[in-house]
Amino acid sequence: MNKKCIIRLLRYKNALHRLNTLGFVKIFSDNLADAVGVTATQVRKDFSLFGISGNKRGGYQIDALIEKLNGLMGKDELQEVVIVGGGNIGTALMKYKGFEKEGIKIVACFDIDPSKYQKKEKEVSVMALEELKDFVKARKIKIGIIAVPEIAAQQVLDHMLAAGIKGIVNFAPIRLRGSADCVINNVNLVLELETVIYFIVNGLNKMIGEIHEDQKS
Amino acid sequence: MNKKCIIRLLRYKNALHRLNTLGFVKIFSDNLADAVGVTATQVRKDFSLFGISGNKRGGYQIDALIEKLNGLMGKDELQEVVIVGGGNIGTALMKYKGFEKEGIKIVACFDIDPSKYQKKEKEVSVMALEELKDFVKARKIKIGIIAVPEIAAQQVLDHMLAAGIKGIVNFAPIRLRGSADCVINNVNLVLELETVIYFIVNGLNKMIGEIHEDQKS
DNA sequence: GATTTATAGTGAAAAAAATCACAAAAAAAC
DNA sequence: GTTTTTTTGTGATTTTTTTCACTATAAATC
Numbered sequence: 001m002n003k004k005c006i007i008r009l010l011r012y013k014n015a016l017h018r019l020n021t022l023g024f025v026k027i028f029s030d031n032l033a034d035a036v037g038v039t040a041t042q043v044r045k046d047f048s049l050f051g052i053s054g055n056k057r058g059g060y061q062i063d064a065l066i067e068k069l070n071g072l073m074g075k076d077e078l079q080e081v082v083i084v085g086g087g088n089i090g091t092a093l094m095k096y097k098g099f100e101k102e103g104i105k106i107v108a109c110f111d112i113d114p115s116k117y118q119k120k121e122k123e124v125s126v127m128a129l130e131e132l133k134d135f136v137k138a139r140k141i142k143i144g145i146i147a148v149p150e151i152a153a154q155q156v157l158d159h160m161l162a163a164g165i166k167g168i169v170n171f172a173p174i175r176l177r178g179s180a181d182c183v184i185n186n187v188n189l190v191l192e193l194e195t196v197i198y199f200i201v202n203g204l205n206k207m208i209g210e211i212h213e214d215q216k217s
Numbered sequence: 218m219n220k221k222c223i224i225r226l227l228r229y230k231n232a233l234h235r236l237n238t239l240g241f242v243k244i245f246s247d248n249l250a251d252a253v254g255v256t257a258t259q260v261r262k263d264f265s266l267f268g269i270s271g272n273k274r275g276g277y278q279i280d281a282l283i284e285k286l287n288g289l290m291g292k293d294e295l296q297e298v299v300i301v302g303g304g305n306i307g308t309a310l311m312k313y314k315g316f317e318k319e320g321i322k323i324v325a326c327f328d329i330d331p332s333k334y335q336k337k338e339k340e341v342s343v344m345a346l347e348e349l350k351d352f353v354k355a356r357k358i359k360i361g362i363i364a365v366p367e368i369a370a371q372q373v374l375d376h377m378l379a380a381g382i383k384g385i386v387n388f389a390p391i392r393l394r395g396s397a398d399c400v401i402n403n404v405n406l407v408l409e410l411e412t413v414i415y416f417i418v419n420g421l422n423k424m425i426g427e428i429h430e431d432q433k434s
Numbered sequence: 435g436a437t438t439t440a441t442a443g444t445g446a447a448a449a450a451a452a453t454c455a456c457a458a459a460a461a462a463a464c
Numbered sequence: 465g466t467t468t469t470t471t472t473g474t475g476a477t478t479t480t481t482t483t484c485a486c487t488a489t490a491a492a493t494c
Binding site for chain 2: 006007010011014015018035036037073074079081088089091092093095096097098099101102104142143145150166167168169173174175177183184185186187188189190191192193194195196197198199200201202
């Protein structure tokens with residue numbers, strides 16, 4: 001039961017959700033592997049490790065599988081999330097439709113200069129950074145997104161920790177250090193692009209098909 | 218020389234750039250490790266593997282180090298990149314300032330319905346998807362970003378491949394398969410958030426400080 | 435200029451992760 | 465109802481990745 005395996009399980013769950021809404025009922029380790037980008041053996045091994053079993057020659061029942069994964073990984077109830085930083089990235093995330101489907105709700109955005117933003121119909125409201133603490137404490141919010149410039153990221157992190165945020169996705173292009181008190185997932189958009197560029201410029205595309213994904217195919 | 222190691226080298230380069238602009242001249246494996254989120258041993262091992270050496274008790278000269286890394290990984294000349302999809306994410310990336318510093322230039326965006334967008338001062342222009350192929354071929358662009366809804370992603374990928382794009386960062390929440398002809402880096406924003414949520418909901422924050430980063434501390 | 439100290443460098447060991455190879459069983463075909 | 469086929473399940477093996485434990489060396493100190 002390692003970190004990587006857990007992350008894969010999340011991916012399986014995610015993919016299964018999608019397949020489910022597409023109307024699929026049954027799935028083979030093969031198909032799931034393909035959807036997630038790993039090998040079929042890996043899928044079965046992961047399941048085996050967590051005591052998930054299917055039917056020999058019958059594959060897996062998708063809804064039962066989702067059920068099991070939910071039981072294992074904690075059914076994700078609706079999670080309220082705040083964003084700090086109302087710039088390009090922050091705004092995009094505020095408006096992004098993809099979260100809702102997965103039970104994630106962006107409830108507010110905080111910015112140093114909220115006067116720039118006026119609330120439009122159906123949009124997330126932007127508040128002053130000073131209001132973060134009270135808001136987060138009052139609503140017992142545990143998850144936050146950092147979408148501020150590099151220079152402000154560390155300071156914003158401190159604010160969030162003080163407010164009681166426990167998990168963060170950080171989009172500022174600087175690595176923020178997690179702690180026992182707070183899990184941080186650093187996502188560096190520039191680096192994601194640079195990685196691809198590197199592989200292309202150096203003609204290494206033959207070497208790999210995908211990046212970060214560790215499968216055959 | 219494995220994929221992970223290459224990606225780490227890219228991270229080192231990135232971090233060194235930042236440290237350099239901040240005025241640092243010298244660095245120890247320790248510091249770099251910390252900036253990137255790995256162990257000092259790992260940094261030294263990676264360097265050793267690629268024949269990069271520093272000075273005993275003197276650390277590494279940052280500019281020389283960058284030089285070496287550039288030599289090794291191909292100096293990144295200005296790279297022109299196109300975006301497909303002018304929605305929330307696409308728009309954010311178009312406006313995002315962070316790319317320029319790293320020699321990445323977003324030169325155009327393509328959308329099914331470009332009439333929604335009117336070009337403003339200093340902004341990237343949005344064109345019809347049909348123009349993608351000619352544009353990309355004419356300017357010999359090799360790198361593209363997919364920022365369309367899930368449903369359209371596969372089709373857009375096909376368009377891009379036909380146009381001669383060789384490397385892609387895909388933000389649609391579906392795994393696109395790379396090939397010998399095209400490297401794909403799938404970035405799933407929802408999943409990044411879900412991963413954090415999972416660790417928090419299950420109280421596993423003690424288990425890890427960071428996600429995707431495999432270091433101590 | 436000898437001694438101490440901090441840091442790089444690296445082969446060896448350990449740990450982690452992935453893959454293989456094959457058994458078990460259910461379904462399908464005959 | 466027997467045989468074949470397909471797919472799961474998993475111990476064993478291999479490969480990959482990381483860490484350890486130590487040496488070498490340059491700088492700093494005394």
